[in-house]
Amino acid sequence: MTDTAPRPTLEAVAARAGVSRATASRVVNGGDGVREPLVERVRRAVEELGYVPNQAARSLVTRRHDAIAVVVAEPETRVFADPFFALQLRGISKELTAHDNQLVLLLTEGRDDHARVGRYLAGGHVDGALVFSLHLDDPLPGLIQRAGVPTVFGGRPGWSDGLRDVVYVDSDNRGGARDAVRHLVGLGRTRVAHITGALDQTSAVDRLEGFKDVMGDAGSRLVVHGDFTPAGGERAMRELLDRCPDVDAVFAANDLTAAGALRVLRERGRRVPEDVAVIGFDDMQPVAEQTDPPLTTVRQDIEEMGRLMARLLLHGDDELPRGTPAGVVLPTTMVHRASA
Amino acid sequence: MTDTAPRPTLEAVAARAGVSRATASRVVNGGDGVREPLVERVRRAVEELGYVPNQAARSLVTRRHDAIAVVVAEPETRVFADPFFALQLRGISKELTAHDNQLVLLLTEGRDDHARVGRYLAGGHVDGALVFSLHLDDPLPGLIQRAGVPTVFGGRPGWSDGLRDVVYVDSDNRGGARDAVRHLVGLGRTRVAHITGALDQTSAVDRLEGFKDVMGDAGSRLVVHGDFTPAGGERAMRELLDRCPDVDAVFAANDLTAAGALRVLRERGRRVPEDVAVIGFDDMQPVAEQTDPPLTTVRQDIEEMGRLMARLLLHGDDELPRGTPAGVVLPTTMVHRASA
Known part of the structure; x- marks a missing residue:
């Protein structure tokens, strides 16, 4: 959520879309009660300007849900079969609960369902999203950006060139x-x-x-x-x-x-x-x-990665190193047992 | 969703709360854009009358989310440690996905978080809820009823006396x-x-x-x-x-x-x-x-129980036997191996 160029403002989005700041704000924060053509115009302006809502500012004004979505870009069978995900969710759950935020896990049967996940995220049901296990060519990152929800990724996204203000947590x-x-x-x-x-x-x-x-x-x-x-x-x-x-x-x-x-x-x-x-x-x-x-x-x-993702989403800029994309890369250590 | 007494109507709720039918409807369906004192009055009327929205009618008029919440009344550590839950979720996920509904799994650290789950359910983010692993004295059922979302329980709820229109799926x-x-x-x-x-x-x-x-x-x-x-x-x-x-x-x-x-x-x-x-x-x-x-x-x-819970929630009365509370009890079978 740091940037070298000045960040486009909500006012700029409203001007570009030809709507009031209040209307632009409502669309950016979920679109409730705004007519579809206006929603579309605001979304287009958001995309053209590369606008990303300032999470800290948003949370003061519109934080209504106290809920954070978690999206694992794997079929639910894999989510429950690979203990990696349970561990990452454990860290996320602890951190969100400590801040009385509801963990909303969006499960799917596979990539075909990601458009539906994008719709849910765009629907104004959560204050932000934590997304992990992304695969190349997955439509999710684009859908999430259009949804306009603040997002922290688990693992360095491979497609970060086209996106601004990408925040992620990774291991070395x-x-x-x-x-x-x-x-x-x-x-x-x-x-x-x-x-x-x-x-x-x-x-x-x-x-x-x-x-x-x-x-x-x-x-x-x-x-x-x-x-x-x-x-x-x-x-x-x-x-x-x-x-x-x-x-x-x-x-x-x-x-x-x-x-x-x-x-x-x-x-x-x-x-x-x-x-x-x-x-x-x-x-x-x-x-x-x-x-x-x-x-x-x-x-x-892994648990610490999850915890840190949640912390970055909830507290934003304060926790982040400078640079775009802004990534936090955690160190790894060798553990010696009998196999080598 | 069957009953022996006539079901209280939304009109009755509106009259009792002293608001218009439209206002009562908006509160029952999530409360967006209704002032807090009115929300409170409608909620009280809902509770006093024991009003439960007719799901079929609701879904025609207000089905906006295409999303179903799943609440497992256990800490998330248990959800991921006990394969029972993964199996039940598998059945639910398959059925919801087949109907292009998003599975929204609400995870918690424990019972202290159930009030927050109730708030999320009441917030108008989902069309219904599937709830399982209830424990005695859990505040969830009451919170869910106040939230006014159609619900199907996994396992016979022990507290069903005080509630109307309880629908559940259980094994014998x-x-x-x-x-x-x-x-x-x-x-x-x-x-x-x-x-x-x-x-x-x-x-x-x-x-x-x-x-x-x-x-x-x-x-x-x-x-x-x-x-x-x-x-x-x-x-x-x-x-x-x-x-x-x-x-x-x-x-x-x-x-x-x-x-x-x-x-x-x-x-x-x-x-x-x-x-x-x-x-x-x-x-x-x-x-x-x-x-x-x-x-x-x-x-x-177990997977079939999950699938059936989702099917009952999506299709309602058509799938249900008569009687209050309305339960579907699946048969069990002995599997003989070496231990007995």
């Missing part, structure tokens, strides 16, 4: 990946592989970049694609063993992927860490402690 | 419990115990009644209290073994409870089913198949 995915791969190289491993996450997400792309930072482009030969799920980790590990039977180390894009890879390694009679050292990412409990052997991994503080 | 908890206990007796077991669920919930009370139906009041000696969690099952099983070391059968109020009990039995060197036969309730996967030994249990179709 690239730095954490470098730490993991350097550790494997430091153990004397020479055929270090990487099982990626879903590469339409910046977290997966950044971890892959961290792998390449250490292994160079030559390392690409040992990159196989996963999707952040245990099943994806199993598939990728089988492919890797077929392609390079003497692989001696694997950096997996997250702990669930590593858990799948470990199952396949055991199935194929490889000892971990003697034959193949394995490192994950997340330090997700109970997964990381209960794999066989327990997993060496890159820890990110 | 009492009948299912009877089946389980009869099966244990049929195996020749003579010291049959019951580990209850949380007895401030009707599902737990009904399963206890089913146990007593078969074992009689004398069976009460072998009733110990659990809380539907694995930890509660462990605690109860320890208490049971201390109190009655020669117990030879346990009916646990749900599968998670049974899983905890099985761990303690193994720890204490009891063989299942040879020394102690164990039966659970739910047929929750993967829990019931992965216990050691796999669990004999009473299956209820």
